């Protein structure tokens with residue numbers, strides 16, 4: 001059987017982690033694409049050499065030529081400029097739109113059958129740009145945000161409760177930004193609703209920390225943004241597709257009436273399998289939760305309009 005092919009556009013910090021984990025887990029042969037000459041080739045060679053230590057069978061190659069993504073099963077787009085301290089995701093909008101548009105055009109040209117996972121920020125708007133640019137079916141375009149945001153939420157809950165993170169099942173919705181909607185009612189610790197384990201004020205603090213999870217890391221790193229957890233999160237989505245796991249993961253997808261929202265990419269729980277988005281799970285939200293999700297969708301729609309999409 002042929003090993004799957006996954007291309008990663010943007011061989012920077014996030015792209016590097018994605019490629020490395022995919023190879024180490026033997027999920028696919030990986031093609032790393034970047035505009036910087038020599039860099040993707042160098043990273044690919046370095047990663048390939050770890051296979052002599054870790055003993056994994058997967059090929060990693062680096063290239064500056066988009067044509068090398070030909071016939072990829074999945075393309076992960078991480079190309080762009082990372083957030084600097086004080087910069088909001090929206091500040092990145094114009095710069096990253098040009099880069100992501102070019103990447104999406106290349107996927108359309110060279111890998112028209114691929115499923116795309118977009119990672120570049122501002123996430124929800126860039127995912128919509130990928131969808132518009134490629135004209136791919138909506139099940140084949142997903143944005144990575146919810147897995148990361150919920151992983152952050154899970155970590156803070158596990159630390160607060162002093163329990164294993166393995167038993168935390170977080171759920172959150174909305175945009176990958178300030179209007180993210182953590183859902184304590186649907187977050188459980190071994191099946192126990194979080195709301196039964198922590199007081200509302202404590203949950204609000206943890207939710208706020210998850211919402212600012214990216215900015216907290218930017219402020220510490222000073223020269224870039226998070227990459228370990230973002231990379232892992234994208235790989236979890238790739239794995240669910242390649243192994244047809246049908247995991248329910250919060251992901252940024254195109255809504256056409258679900259949750260009363262139309263024509264916008266936003267984070268909701270999604271069943272992810274070999275066809276990409278296989279089902280959008282509609283939670284029974286209360287009025288407050290629904291209002292927050294709609295507000296989040298409005299923020300994305302505003303950015304989408306700014307780009308003229």
Ligand code: APR
Nearest residue numbers: 010011012013014015034035078079080082099119120121
């Ligand atoms: N084609 C391919 N690669 C490109 C292009 C392009 N047109 N333009 C820029 N790149 C590359 C850069 O050369 C760089 O190597 O994208 C890479 C981005 O890597 P980093 O600057 O290290 O940024 P990273 O931390 O990986 O974040 C990438 O993911 O999480 C988001 O907010 C983050 O939008 C950012 C993206």
